[in-house]
Amino acid sequence: MNVLTNFIPLPGPLRYLAYTRAAVARVLAYRVNFWMGAVGTVLGMTIQYYLWTAIYHGEDGALAGYGAVEALTYVILGQALQGFLHPEGDPLGRKVRDGSIAVDLARPADWQWVVFWDYLGGSLFRWLTTGVPAMVLFTVVGAVAAPPSLGAFLVFLVSAFLGFVLLFAWHFLFGLLSFWTKGGGLIDLKATAVSLFSGALVPLEFYPPGLRRMAMALPFRGIYYLPLSIYTGRLGAGEAAGALGWQAAWAVGLFLMARVLWRRATRSLVIHGG
Amino acid sequence: MRTFGSYVGLYLCYLRVNWLALMAYPTEFWGNNLGNVAGNLLGIAAVGIVFGHVRAIGGWSFDQVLFLYALAMVARSLWHLFMVNCLNLPYYVQRGTLDRLMVRPVNILFQVYADYLDNDDWGEAVIGLVVLGTLSVRLGLVGVGPEVGLARSLTNVLWLAVIALSGTAIFAAIHLAANTTSFWLVQAGAVSQLVWQVDGFSRYPLNVYSRPLRFVLSWLLPFGFINFYPAHLFFGPSGVPEGGGLLWVARLTPLVAAAAFGLAYRFWQAGLDHYQGAGS
Numbered sequence: 001m002n003v004l005t006n007f008i009p010l011p012g013p014l015r016y017l018a019y020t021r022a023a024v025a026r027v028l029a030y031r032v033n034f035w036m037g038a039v040g041t042v043l044g045m046t047i048q049y050y051l052w053t054a055i056y057h058g059e060d061g062a063l064a065g066y067g068a069v070e071a072l073t074y075v076i077l078g079q080a081l082q083g084f085l086h087p088e089g090d091p092l093g094r095k096v097r098d099g100s101i102a103v104d105l106a107r108p109a110d111w112q113w114v115v116f117w118d119y120l121g122g123s124l125f126r127w128l129t130t131g132v133p134a135m136v137l138f139t140v141v142g143a144v145a146a147p148p149s150l151g152a153f154l155v156f157l158v159s160a161f162l163g164f165v166l167l168f169a170w171h172f173l174f175g176l177l178s179f180w181t182k183g184g185g186l187i188d189l190k191a192t193a194v195s196l197f198s199g200a201l202v203p204l205e206f207y208p209p210g211l212r213r214m215a216m217a218l219p220f221r222g223i224y225y226l227p228l229s230i231y232t233g234r235l236g237a238g239e240a241a242g243a244l245g246w247q248a249a250w251a252v253g254l255f256l257m258a259r260v261l262w263r264r265a266t267r268s269l270v271i272h273g274g
Numbered sequence: 275m276r277t278f279g280s281y282v283g284l285y286l287c288y289l290r291v292n293w294l295a296l297m298a299y300p301t302e303f304w305g306n307n308l309g310n311v312a313g314n315l316l317g318i319a320a321v322g323i324v325f326g327h328v329r330a331i332g333g334w335s336f337d338q339v340l341f342l343y344a345l346a347m348v349a350r351s352l353w354h355l356f357m358v359n360c361l362n363l364p365y366y367v368q369r370g371t372l373d374r375l376m377v378r379p380v381n382i383l384f385q386v387y388a389d390y391l392d393n394d395d396w397g398e399a400v401i402g403l404v405v406l407g408t409l410s411v412r413l414g415l416v417g418v419g420p421e422v423g424l425a426r427s428l429t430n431v432l433w434l435a436v437i438a439l440s441g442t443a444i445f446a447a448i449h450l451a452a453n454t455t456s457f458w459l460v461q462a463g464a465v466s467q468l469v470w471q472v473d474g475f476s477r478y479p480l481n482v483y484s485r486p487l488r489f490v491l492s493w494l495l496p497f498g499f500i501n502f503y504p505a506h507l508f509f510g511p512s513g514v515p516e517g518g519g520l521l522w523v524a525r526l527t528p529l530v531a532a533a534a535f536g537l538a539y540r541f542w543q544a545g546l547d548h549y550q551g552a553g554s
Contacts, residue, residue, distance in 0.1 A: 036464035040471035046487070047474050054332045054482035055324060063327040189309035192316050201320050206327060 016109070016117040023121030038130040041083035045134055048075045049143055064205040073144040074203050074228050080135055081160065081224060082200060084127035096178045105266060112262055116168055123164065148233035155240050159227040162247035166222045169254035170194065176258065179265040199225030219254065222247040276380065284380065288388035296393055303393060311397035314347065317477070318405065332482040333515025338505070339479065341409045345434075345501040346476050347402030349441025354395035357387050357446050364456035364463050373551050383450075383542060410434070415508050433507055440531035441500040447534035448495055450542055457545035469495070476500050481515060499530045 027034055052075055056068035063071065095101040104111050138144045147153040174190045195201060197220035204215050204225050215221055226243045229235045235243055296303055321343060325336040334342070363386060366372040375385045410416040415430045452469040459465065472495055480488055480502035492498040503524045511518030 030464070032459060033464040036468045040468050043468075043471050044474060047478075050483045050487070051331070051478055054478075055328055057332070058330075059328060189305070189312050192309065192312040195313075196316050196319070202323050206323050208323070208326060211323075 016113050019114055019118040020121035020124075023118045024125045027122050027125050034126075034129075037083065037126065041080060041130050042134050044079045044083070045076045045138060048072075048079045049138070052076075064203065066203060066205065069145050070232050070234070071203065073232050075201070076138055076144050077135060077231055078200050078224055078228055080131040081127075081163075081227070084123050084131050084164075112172065112259060115172065119168060120164070145232070147231050151237070152230060152233055152240070155244070156227055156231040159230050159240070159244055159247060162244065162251050163223040163227050165251040166219060166247060166254060167194065169251060169258050170220075170223075172258045173254060173261065176261050176265050194220055194223060197221065198223040199228070203228075219250040222250055281381075281384065285384075285388055289391070292391045292393075296391075306392075306394035307396050310394055311401065314398045314401045318343065318401070332479045334479045337409055337413055338509065338513075340405060341413060341508075342479060342501040342505055343477055344402050344405035344409065345437065345441065345504065347398050348406055348438045349500050350445055350473070351395045351399035351402055352438065352442040353445035353449070355391065355393065355399060357442075357449075358392055358395075359386055359388075359390040360446075360450050360453050361466055362386075362390065363453040364466070367456045367549065368460070370551055372549065376546075382546065383539070406434070413508070430508060433504075436528055437504040437507070440504075440527045443531040443535045444496055444500055447531070447538035448497070450535075450538040454538070454542045454545040457548050473497065476502075479505075496530055496534055499527050503527060 049072065052068075052072050056063070056071065059068075066074070095104065104114070135144070139146050147156060171190070197215045197218045199215065199221055200223070204212055204221060207215060215225075222243075226235070226247060230240050230243065318340065321336070321339055324331070325339070329335070331339055360383075363372075366375070366386065372382075375382050375389070378385065407416075410430065414422055416422060416427045418424075418427070448469055449466065452466045455465050456463075472491075475483065475487070475491055476497035480491055480498045483491065488498070492503075503520060504527050506514055506518070506520045506524040511521070514520070
């Protein structure tokens with residue numbers, strides 16, 4: 001097969017929309033799961049609401065440059081995004097271990113794109129049905145602030161999507177490790193790196209200087225910190241444009257890196273068959 | 275009926291088999307536990323980052339919040355290390371593998387618990403104990419000098435052990451009840467995941483939440499008895515935001531734990547009665 005069409009598969013990937021549809025159908029098929037997930041997301045947002053209200057209780061001014069409403073908006077939306085960006089286990093590692101990866105490789109479809117579009121379908125559906133209504137509710141009751149402008153909101157959507165691609169590429173890269181380690185493991189480590197350096201739990205401005213500098217240098221802040229800062233209006237138009245470029249560069253870079261490694265990995269794969 | 279001693283012997287056999295299976299993939303064991311250590315340090319770091327900017331949350335100091343956090347860690351890890359397999363109950367029901375356990379002359383729940391240990395929560399156990407120990411000394415609950423006194427130290431250590439075990443029983447009860455729903459619901463894994471989410475409430479003092487939430491977390495899903503109420507046993511009326519009024523509730527902790535597990539066990543038995551096997 002032509003190397004070029006393998007590396008630059010546009011517009012071919014759009015064919016994979018069937019996988020996106022299938023992912024949505026799968027979410028709908030497990031309805032109890034879906035509802036529990038929705039309730040879980042709202043509960044998580046509620047925890048953050050009370051926790052951060054208590055943190056700001058008795059504080060007159062701002063903490064780390066954040067007023068109470070801005071901080072609440074940041075952490076509550078962050079929680080809502082986590083329901084949407086949450087990785088679904090470790091499909092790659094599991095498939096390598098039980099050998100079912102062989103079936104996927106035998107199919108005439110590019111597996112990286114298959115996983116990407118599938119993952120996007122489930123995430124987007126859950127975000128639209130849970131994250132968005134929950135955010136509207138929290139905004140209506142006045143717990144969080146609306147974005148400063150429609151433009152900021154639209155830029156946020158683009159930024160959140162790029163964050164999604166970044167997170168996907170990171171999971172895929174990490175999953176590829178299992179081709180060599182043959183073990184699951186390290187899943188917690190992978191998630192911890194994201195939680196700590198992405199600013200998913202606490203805005204990066206709250207971090208002590210050393211840790212903050214580290215988080216600023218790493219690509220993870222593109223997953224939560226940048227989209228959330230655009231939503232709260234912390235980043236102005238110029239800064240937001242720069243943020244999008246930075247996210248896009250990292251997203252494409254990590255995605256291509258995963259692609260190269262994926263091709264190497266599948267060449268060296270040995271499955272214990274039976 | 276089997277004696278207690280025979281159960282201990284049986285459990286040791288199960289432990290041995292589990293350990294051998296686990297050590298077939300030693301890298302996975304170390305990898306999982308390393309990740310576990312990192313995840314738990316992150317949880318503590320997040321508390322620390324916030325306390326870099328405020329002196330108290332809900333009237334609790336940094337040391338006190340960490341003490342509550344560590345208390346929950348110890349209880350959660352004890353449950354996780356020895357009773358985590360009840361999370362797999364939905365699979366036993368769906369695949370009908372529960373039938374295999376039902377024909378053996380041993381308590382079924384015991385078999386479920388002993389059937390598989392994932393052994394990947396040692397990090398939480400160790401970190402929880404170290405943090406709890408350090409803070410007990412720093413908060414003046416335990417010490418060798420005259421300022422704390424031997425009698426008070428011993429009482430506190432004893433209470434800490436009782437509270438940790440009660441917390442383990444409460445975790446066990448809540449997760450058992452959640453997963454027992456799999457006898458009626460096909461997708462019970464979702465219920466169990468929701469319970470994990472609610473567990474997030476137990477990481478911070480209960481008095482930061484609203485009244486209705488607080489009621490739910492005290493009397494329906496008694497996460498509050500894992501750390502929030504018991505903390506009143508240690509800090510004295512002037513050391514807690516709501517004074518000594520909750521001391522009597524704190525003393526109820528072992529009873530609440532026993533009642534919770536008893537109720538969950540009855541529910542589990544009702545589930546077993548309802549179970550009809552998966553067929554083949």
